[in-house]
Amino acid sequence: ILNVEQSPQSLHVQEGDSTNFTCSFPSSNFYALHWYRWETAKSPEALFVMTLNGDEKKKGRISATLNTKEGYSYLYIKGSQPEDSATYLCAFVNYGGATNKLIFGTGTLLAVQP
């Protein structure tokens, strides 16, 4: 069974703080890693899809890095705002697995206090 772990489970920060969290996945047979943002009472929304070792993606104040050799990805939020409060999910796709079957971590719940 392929396991994707995210840490920490939850995080409380003050507005303006920068923060980061981790997604760990199997380093063998890596194909792709997805990051999603999930606000309460809404649906998950895609942030990034990453495939190459050393890849870095950026969207506004949010960025992500990927290390496929050691099996982790970091998500960074610079200058957190209350509207960043959400659960951040990562999802792993293994090479040789069935088409576009995402294996999700349990997420990191971020709460940004004004």
Added chain:
Amino acid sequence: DAGITQSPRHKVTETGTPVTLRCHQTENHRYMYWYRQDPGHGLRLIHYSYGVKDTDKGEVSDGYSVSRSKTEDFLLTLESATSSQTSVYFCAITGTGISTDTQYFGPGTRLTVL
């Protein structure tokens, strides 16, 4: 927002009764997925479809069946609901089977089995 609707949005039922959840999309996407979301488990794939009448099992398919008779509709059936199937169910779609393709999620259905 991707044109995905789920019905019903909330349902309370009793153990042993059959339940069908519907996912409807207006994007003409080929791939559709059913996930369940439970605390401590993240999103887990139940079944997916890669075309009309073409379906396959995910990691937690026991107790569930699916059907896809039209591109736009993907039905999830609990033949005899059990309390362990109390969960929030999400449908997702994607245009291709490429593992870097983003999945777009519906609003979710909250099912309670008493």
